[in-house]
Amino acid sequence: MQIVRTTYLSLGSNLGNKFKNLQQAVDIIALEIGTIAKISSIYKTAAWGFESDDFYNICVQVSTSLNPENLLDAIRKTEISLGRKRTSEKKYKARIIDIDVLLFDNEIIFSKELIVPHKEMLNRKFVMVPLAEIAPNFMHPIEKQRIQVCLANCTDDNKIENTYLKLKRPICLSEKFNYIAIEGNIGAGKTTLTNLIAEDFNAKIILERFADNPFLPKFYEDNERYAFPLEMSFLADRYQQLSDDLAQFDLFKNFIVSDYYIFKSLIFAQVTLQKDEYFLYRKMFDIMYNEISKPDLYIYLYQETPRLLENIKNRGRDYEQNISPEYLDKIHKGYATFIKTEKNLNTLIVDVTNKDFLHNIEDYKEIIELIKNVE
Known part of the structure; x- marks a missing residue:
């Protein structure tokens, strides 16, 4: 800290x-x-x-x-x-x-x-x-x-x-937002940006626990067989984690930043599930979604598919290496539909295709300025 x-x-x-x-x-x-x-x-x-x-x-x-x-x-x-x-x-x-x-x-x-x-x-x-x-x-x-x-x-x-002249005081992120959710496609850099913001602005961090999900490697090997248990387990875990962490106020942190929002569950379920599975899944999702606190700012990191594939290859997770461009394109479309239809979220879309905010400080500062300027 x-x-x-x-x-x-x-x-x-x-x-x-x-x-x-x-x-x-x-x-x-x-x-x-x-x-x-x-x-x-x-x-x-x-x-x-x-x-x-x-x-x-x-x-x-x-x-x-x-x-x-x-x-x-x-x-x-x-x-x-x-x-x-x-x-x-x-x-x-x-x-x-x-x-x-x-x-x-x-x-x-x-x-x-x-x-x-x-x-x-x-x-x-x-x-x-x-x-x-x-x-x-x-x-x-x-x-x-x-x-x-x-x-x-x-x-x-x-x-x-x-002189009684007054300068404009720059507003800190913690004065504008209590909860920021950062989303993006697979390999977009959402966890990286979440970690950077948490470190620089003393924020409580909520990271998706995808590595603990036993169905994820199996899903990438056999999509149809493991899609439903994968999506149901993710939904339950995300709901529990967000419910617990958003309810616990930390006196030593300025605000909360997470690398996912629970609506992510529905976007991925639309891509992976069969119609009858999705119908059942949607019933469970709607119940949980109504109980979860909404973020003050929803940030979507957009990256073009070729760059996503490059990032996925570079981070070297074995079970991700066979992800197809078509699958990533479907997720893109799912997020686009969600952003267009979900009018109650304060949304910021940032194109990070040509940005390296981990290694280029100017790219990172540019994103922070975009966040600060959100009304």
Whole structure:
């Protein structure tokens, strides 16, 4: 389980569109560093220590799983991505963006690259005023006083003005969704994506227990004989697992993510069962389906059949190696029909045919952004 800690960052800009610079920085921080819990108002101050245009300054509270060294590295990459050019000169100068680590939980850090708490923060109103707005009762680890008291003791007499401008706070997945179900054809990558999201966003994970099903290898050898016991056993197991796991609230997790939804049972049953078997199966399914909680977001990962066959071959499960393209095409059609007819699900379809979200971080980030933008 990831350890998530709270850090407070100071951001400033006095070149170009300062409001836009700060918003872009906040958006990147949310993507690369962690969940932004609070953002202060934007404060305007004169350049500190040199002659230049006025600065816009804010402070943000971020929950991050990064350690201090990786946090600093991510901050520098954020500055560079926004156009900041660092030099070896020590003097102050105008900048598109400047990001400083003020506090990292209650830790005291003295290293060559990073000093926390920031050694100058108590002497700068452009830092202390926005920080006191979002964390007035946080205890300074060295001074042993609340930030609000530290601000009152600050001797900086430079003018600071609240612009009352507000940046848009990026919304975390856990604030939008309590339960996300990820579906897809065989080999689409649903379990891989589920694991990645659970790890990165501290989610409770529900994975289908297909490996424990004794009928699965037999089904791939003799479809007609083992189709009905296979589908009935899957339905019973999925119903029990989802009923148990969705009912158990985990205080230490932000939300739930699963690599299947129970309607998957009906889609596969339509493909594998004879008509009379399917009629009986449907009766059992309808009873169970009405009892299962519906996901806040249903994600369908679409991959073209040739890519699915390639993925199936690469993962090397013996009993899957004879799966035919025709069988995968039928499952595709089953999902397409379900998505068109099931109007009560909040559905996101993602074409991952040309994406490698396990090995390509940009592909993964693109999918996360699609999820975050779902209404």
